[in-house]
Amino acid sequence: xxxxxxxxxxxxxxxxxxxxxxxxxxxxxxxxxxxxxxxxxxxxxxxxxxxxxxxxxxxxxxxxxxxxxxxxxxxxxxxxxxxxxxxxxxxxxxxxxxxxxxxxxxxxxxxxxxxxxxxxxxxxxxxxxxxxxxxxxxxxxxxxxxxxxxxxxxxxxxxxxxxxxxxxxxxxxxxxxxxxxxxxxxxxxxxxxxxxxxxxxxxxxxxxxxxxxxxxxxxxxxxxxxxxxxxxxxxxxxxxxxxxxxxxxxxxxxxxxxxxxxxxxxxxxxxxxxxxxxxxxxxxxxxxxxxxxxxxxxxxxxxxxxxxxxxxxxxxxxxxxxxxxxxxxxxxxxxxxxxxxxxxxxxxxxxxxxxxxxxxx
Amino acid sequence: xxxxxxxxxxxxxxxxxxxxxxxxxxxxxxxxxxxxxxxxxxxxxxxxxxxxxxxxxxxxxxxxxxxxxxxxxxxxxxxxxxxxxxxxxxxxxxxxxxxxxxxxxxxxxxxxxxxxxxxxxxxxxxxxxxxxxxxxxxxxxxxxxxxxxxxxxxxxxxxxxxxxxxxxxxxxxxxxxxxxxxxxxxxxxxxxxxxxxxxxxxxxxxxxxxxxxxxxxxxxxxxxxxxxxxxxxxxxxxxxxxxxxxxxxxxxxxxxxxxxxxxxxxxxxxxxxxxxxxxxxxxxxxxxxxxxxxxxxxxxxxxxxxxxxxxxxxxxxxxxxxxxxxxxxxxxxxxxxxxxxxxxxxxxxxxxxxxxxxxxxxxxxxxxxxxxxxxxxxxxxxxxxxxxxxxxxxxxxxxxxxxxxxxxxxxxxxxxxxxxxxxxxxxxxxxxxxxxxxxx
Numbered sequence: 001x002x003x004x005x006x007x008x009x010x011x012x013x014x015x016x017x018x019x020x021x022x023x024x025x026x027x028x029x030x031x032x033x034x035x036x037x038x039x040x041x042x043x044x045x046x047x048x049x050x051x052x053x054x055x056x057x058x059x060x061x062x063x064x065x066x067x068x069x070x071x072x073x074x075x076x077x078x079x080x081x082x083x084x085x086x087x088x089x090x091x092x093x094x095x096x097x098x099x100x101x102x103x104x105x106x107x108x109x110x111x112x113x114x115x116x117x118x119x120x121x122x123x124x125x126x127x128x129x130x131x132x133x134x135x136x137x138x139x140x141x142x143x144x145x146x147x148x149x150x151x152x153x154x155x156x157x158x159x160x161x162x163x164x165x166x167x168x169x170x171x172x173x174x175x176x177x178x179x180x181x182x183x184x185x186x187x188x189x190x191x192x193x194x195x196x197x198x199x200x201x202x203x204x205x206x207x208x209x210x211x212x213x214x215x216x217x218x219x220x221x222x223x224x225x226x227x228x229x230x231x232x233x234x235x236x237x238x239x240x241x242x243x244x245x246x247x248x249x250x251x252x253x254x255x256x257x258x259x260x261x262x263x264x265x266x267x268x269x270x271x272x273x274x275x276x277x278x279x280x281x282x283x284x285x286x287x288x289x290x291x292x293x294x295x296x297x298x299x300x301x302x303x304x305x306x307x308x309x310x311x312x313x314x315x316x317x318x319x320x321x322x323x324x325x326x327x328x329x330x331x332x333x334x335x336x337x338x339x340x341x342x343x344x345x346x347x348x349x350x351x352x353x354x355x356x357x358x359x360x361x
Numbered sequence: 362x363x364x365x366x367x368x369x370x371x372x373x374x375x376x377x378x379x380x381x382x383x384x385x386x387x388x389x390x391x392x393x394x395x396x397x398x399x400x401x402x403x404x405x406x407x408x409x410x411x412x413x414x415x416x417x418x419x420x421x422x423x424x425x426x427x428x429x430x431x432x433x434x435x436x437x438x439x440x441x442x443x444x445x446x447x448x449x450x451x452x453x454x455x456x457x458x459x460x461x462x463x464x465x466x467x468x469x470x471x472x473x474x475x476x477x478x479x480x481x482x483x484x485x486x487x488x489x490x491x492x493x494x495x496x497x498x499x500x501x502x503x504x505x506x507x508x509x510x511x512x513x514x515x516x517x518x519x520x521x522x523x524x525x526x527x528x529x530x531x532x533x534x535x536x537x538x539x540x541x542x543x544x545x546x547x548x549x550x551x552x553x554x555x556x557x558x559x560x561x562x563x564x565x566x567x568x569x570x571x572x573x574x575x576x577x578x579x580x581x582x583x584x585x586x587x588x589x590x591x592x593x594x595x596x597x598x599x600x601x602x603x604x605x606x607x608x609x610x611x612x613x614x615x616x617x618x619x620x621x622x623x624x625x626x627x628x629x630x631x632x633x634x635x636x637x638x639x640x641x642x643x644x645x646x647x648x649x650x651x652x653x654x655x656x657x658x659x660x661x662x663x664x665x666x667x668x669x670x671x672x673x674x675x676x677x678x679x680x681x682x683x684x685x686x687x688x689x690x691x692x693x694x695x696x697x698x699x700x701x702x703x704x705x706x707x708x709x710x711x712x713x714x715x716x717x718x719x720x721x722x723x724x725x726x727x728x729x730x731x732x733x734x735x736x737x738x739x740x741x742x743x744x745x746x747x748x749x750x751x752x753x754x755x756x757x758x759x760x761x762x763x764x765x766x767x768x769x770x771x772x773x774x775x776x777x778x779x780x781x782x783x784x785x786x787x788x789x790x791x792x793x794x795x796x797x798x799x800x801x
Contacts, residue, residue: 050451054444148541156782160543161470161490177474255447257471259543261570262443298448316667317438318398325399 003354019200036189040182048181049254051298056192057250058294062274062286063199064242069272070281071203072235073215074124078117078136079243079271081143084263086113086244087251088153091162094175094252095155102167102175103187106248113244114237116143121236125229140265147260163257175252184253191249195242200283202238211235212281277332279342288343296331297324389431390692390703392417393453395463400440402597405624405677409464410436411668412681415660419652420689422659427689428696430703441597443467450475459695459709460484460688466544476501477791482710484691486684487621487643491547492779494743496714500795503713505687506643506735506746509594510775511767512620513548515641517555518765519618519750520590531560536588538579538595538603541567545594551775552592564588573599580606593619600627608634615639621748624677628753636755643748644683644732646758648674651727653682676758683732690716690726698798711798714739733764739797745772 003024010016020026039052065079090109094102120139124132147153154160166176173179174187202208210231213221222228251258270293278289301320308315315323339346353360394417396410397403417434426432437449446468450461462484463469469489476483483502485493491509493502507515520535521527537552539545549565556563564586566579573595583591591612593603600623607617614637621641628635648657653674660666661673672678695704695712704712717736723729735744747764784790 044455046451046455050448054448160546163470163474177478255443255471256474258443259467259470261467261542264570316398317396317436321399321438321440 003351003357005355019204033193037186040185040189043185045181048185051295053181053185053188053254054250055290055294056188057246057254058271058274059287059290060192060195060249061243061246061271062278062290063196063283064239064246065271066275066278066280066283066286067199067203067211067242068235068239069275070279070285071208071215072211072232072239073218074121074232074235075129075133076136076236076239077133077265077268077272078120078139078143080263080265080267081140082113082117082240082243083247083250083267084143084147084260085116085240086110086247087162087258087263088147089113089244090248090252092153092155094167095165098165098167101169102252103169103191106191106245106252109248110241110244113247114241117236117240117243118233121233124232124236137265140268144260144264147263161257161259162251164252164255175256177256179253188249188253191245195245196283199242203283207234215281273332277335277342279344282342282344284347285342285344288347292331292335292343293328297328300324300327388703389433390427391433391435391453391456391458392688392692393449393456393458393461394434394436395439395446395449395461395465395468396436397439397441397464399438400442402441404626405597405622406441406464408624408668408672408675408677409681409684411666411672412678412683413462413685414681415656415666415668415673416652416682416685417689418660418665419656422663422665423655427692428702430696432692439463439465439468441465441467443471447471454479454481457705459692459704459706460713462486462684462688463489466490473499473502479706480710481706482691482713484684484687484713486680486687488544492776492783494741494745494776495780496738496740496742497793498780498784498790499742500739500793501710503687503737503742505716505737505742505744506733507748507767508743508745508772508776509544509547509620510551510772511743511745512641512748513551513592514555514768514771515748515765516592516618516620517552517559518768519762521559527559533561533590534564534586534588535561536564536566536583536586536591538566538568538576538583538591538593540573540595540599541569544596548594551771554771568595568599568603573597574602576602576606580610580612583612584610589616591617593617593623595619596622600624601630604628604631604635604638607638608632613637615752618750625675625758628758633755635753638753639750639761640753640758641748642676642751642758642760643746644679645730646674646676646679646751650729650731652731653679655727656682679731686718686726686728687713687716690718690722710795713737714742715798739795745769 005022008022020029040048043052061079061083065076068074068076086109089112090105093105093109120136123135127135154162164175166178167174172183174183210226213224213226214228214231218228247263274289274293275286277292279285301324304320304323305315335343394410394413397406398410414434414436417432420427421432437453439446439449446463446465450472458481460482461472463472466488469483469485472483473490473493477500485502485504487504487507489504493499493504494508521530524530552563566582568576568579595603600619604627607614608631614635617638619640621643623640628638648654657673661668661670668678691709691712692704694715695708696702698711698715699708701708714737719734723731733746735746737744745767747766749760749764750762751758752761
C-alpha cells in the first residue's frame with residue numbers, strides 16, 4: 001500500500017536506470033545508513049565491538065568472494081589467505097611508513113592482495129569448477145605456510161604475531177588499544193559503505209556484465225568478443241582486493257592483533273557459506289549471509305538462556321554452544337530448502353509481493 | 362516492509378539482549394572463565410575448565426567466597442577459537458571482571474594491548490607471549506610459573522644429568538618435535554644455542570596444525586635419523602598422535618620427553634607401549650590434598666560440578682586448580698592491599714604482583730606439597746620456577762626427579778632480546794606508570 005510503483009514516472013533514461021528505482025527504496029536505504037551511524041552513539045561497546053564491526057568486516061569479505069564466485073562464476077577457497085595477505089601487507093606498510101595515514105594503508109594493502117590473487121587466478125583460464133577450487137586451496141595452504149615461515153612479514157617478532165601499533169586520524173586513535181569502539185565502528189562502516197557503492201557500480205557496468213557473461217557461458221562470452229583471461233583475472237584481482245581490505249580491517253580494527261591461524265581454511269569456508277546462504281550474485285545477499293552466519297549464533301547465545309530461564313532450566317556455556325551449532329545448522333538447511341538462491345532472493349520476493357499488496361494480480 | 366522491520370527488530374532485540382545480561386551484583390567479585398568444552402581441543406579443555414571452576418566454587422561453598430565476598434563464576438565458551446574468544450572478552454568486559462584467563466595463545470595476543478586500557482589483568486599461565494614475563498614492560502600480563510625457554514633448559518639439563526653431565530651430550534642427536542606455530546617454534550633459538558655450545562646436534566621435526574593426528578612422515582624421519590632423545594612441544598591431539606606414532610615406530614619411550622602439556626588421555630592412547638614417557642610438570646597429581654578433598658566434599662558430591670569423580674585430581678584438572686589458586690590468591694592479596702572487600706581489576710593486578718605462595722601459605726590453603734613456592738614481583742611476572750620430570754608408568758604419572766632449576770642466565774638473555782625487540786617495534790608502547798607495591 002505504502003510501497004508501490006504506481007505514480008512514479010520516469011522521464012529520462014538516467015532515472016529509469018538508477019539502482020534504486022523507487023523513492024521508498026531510496027528513503028529506506030537512507031534510513032538504514034542513518035541508523036547505522038546512529039548506532040555508533042547509541043549502541044553498547046559489546047554491540048559495536050563484538051557484533052557490528054565483525055559483521056561489517058565479514059560482509060565486506062563476502063562481497064569480495066561474491067564478486068568472484070557469484071558474478072564471475074569462479075569458485076575460490078583461498079579467501080582466508082587473501083585476507084591474510086591484506087593484513088600482513090598493511091602491517092608491513094604501516095610499520096615501515098608510520099607517518100602516512102593508516103586508512104590509506106588499509107586501502108593500499110588491498111592491492112597487494114589483488115596482485116597475489118591475480119597470480120593464483122592464472123590457472124582459472126584452463127581449469128573450472130571443482131578443479132579451480134582445488135587450485136585456490138593450494139593458494140590457501142601456500143600463503144598460510146608463508147605467514148608462518150617468513151619472519152620478515154611480522155618484522156621478526158618472536159611470537160610470530162601481528163600487533164596493532166597506535167595510529168590516529170585527525171588526532172583520534174583509530175588503530176591500537178586506545179581506539180574506542182565508536183571510532184573503529186565509524187571507520188569500518190564508512191569504508192564498507194564506500195566499497196559497497198563501488199562494487200554495486202562495478203557489477204552494473206561493462207565489467208560486471210562481462211563477468212556475468214563469463215559465468216553463464218564462457219564459450220558464448222568468448223565468441224561475443226570478451227577476452228576470458230583478462231576478465232577472469234580482473235575478477236580475481238577485484239575480489240582479492242576486497243578480501244585484502246577486509247583482512248586488514250579484521251586484524252587492525254577488530255582483533256587489534258592476531259596470529260597466522262586466523263587466516264586458516266576455516267575462515268575461507270566461513271565466508272563461502274555466507275555467500276552461498278546470502279545469495280550468489282547479490283551484494284545485499286552478502287550482508288544477509290554475514291548476518292545469518294555471524295550474528296545469529298551470538299543472538300542465540302544471548303536469547304537462549306533468557307528463554308529457558310523461566311522454565312528453571314539453567315544451561316551451561318558449552319550446552320549453549322552445542323545448541324547454537326544445531327540451530328544454526330538447521331536454519332541453514334531450512335533456508336536452502338525454502339530458497340536455494342539464498343536470502344537475497346527471499347528479500348526480492350518479499351519486495352515484489354509488497355509492491356502489489358493488498359491486491360495481488 | 363516486513364523483512365525490513367524484521368531486521369530492525371533483530372537489531373533492537375540485540376540491544377535489549379545486551380542490556381538484559383545479568384549484571385554482576387555490587388557485593389560480589391566477578392570472575393569470568395574462558396573455557397573450551399567444545400571444538401578440537403575440548404579433550405584437554407574440559408578438564409582444565411572443571412578444575413578452574415571447581416576450585417573457585419569450593420571457595421564459595423566452604424568459605425563463602427574470598428574474604429567473605431562471594432565469587433560470581435561465569436564460563437564463556439571459546440571453542441579455542443580466536444573469534445569467539447574476543448567475543449567473550451567483549452561480553453564480560455562490561456561486568457567488571459577482575460581478571461581474564463584466555464587459555465589460548467591466539468586469544469591472548471589481541472587482549473594484551475587492551476589489558477592496560479580496559480584495566481583488566483590477563484593471566485596466561487605458562488602460555489601466551491613469553492616476553493610478557495617482563496613486568497616493567499607488560500604490567501597487566503602475567504604468565505607464571507615458567508616460560509617455554511625455562512622448560513627447554515630444564516629438559517636439556519635433565520638429559521644431561523641422565524647422561525652423566527652436560528658435557529657428555531657432545532656428539533648426541535636430539536630431535537625436537539614441535540607444532541609448527543609460534544608456540545612450538547619459540548624454544549628453537551635456545552635449543553640451537555645450547556646445541557652449538559654443548560656440541561650436540563638438534564634435529565627439527567615440525568608438525569603442521571592440520572597434520573597433528575597424522576605424524577607418520579615426521580616419525581619416518583625420526584626412524585631414519587635415530588636421535589638419542591626426542592623432545593616434544595605439542596598441544597591438543599598432537600600429543601596423543603605423537604605418543605601413538607612413537608610406540609608404533611618403536612622409539613625407546615624412556616628417551617621421549619615433553620613440555621608440560623600432555624594429559625593422561627594422551628599417554629593412555631599409546632597403550633602399554635607408552636610406559637616410560639616423560640614430561641615436565643610443576644604441580645601434584647591426585648586428589649589427596651586437603652583442598653582437593655574439600656572440592657570433592659563441597660562441590661563434586663553436591664552435584665555442583667560437571668566433572669565425574671574419577672577425573673578429579675587428574676593432571677589437567679589439577680592444572681585448572683593451579684590456575685584458580687593463582688586467581689584466588691591474587692584476589693585475597695588485593696583485598697589485603699586495598700582494605701576493600703569488593704576489589705576491581707586494578708586491585709587484582711596489584712594482588713597478582715605481590716603473590717607470594719611459600720610452603721607455609723600453601724599448607725594453610727590445604728595444598729601442602731602440591732607445588733613449588735612461587736613469588737612474583739613488579740618486574741618478574743613469571744617466576745621462572747623449576748619444574749620436575751614425571752614418568753608414565755602405564756596407568757598414572759610418577760614423579761621421577763627433584764625440581765630442576767632452569768638455566769636462569771640463558772632464559773634471561775632470550776627474554777632481554779624478546780623484550781628489546783618488542784619495545785623497538787612498538788615505538789608507541791606505553792611506559793609503565795603503575796606503581797609498585799611491597800609484597801604483602
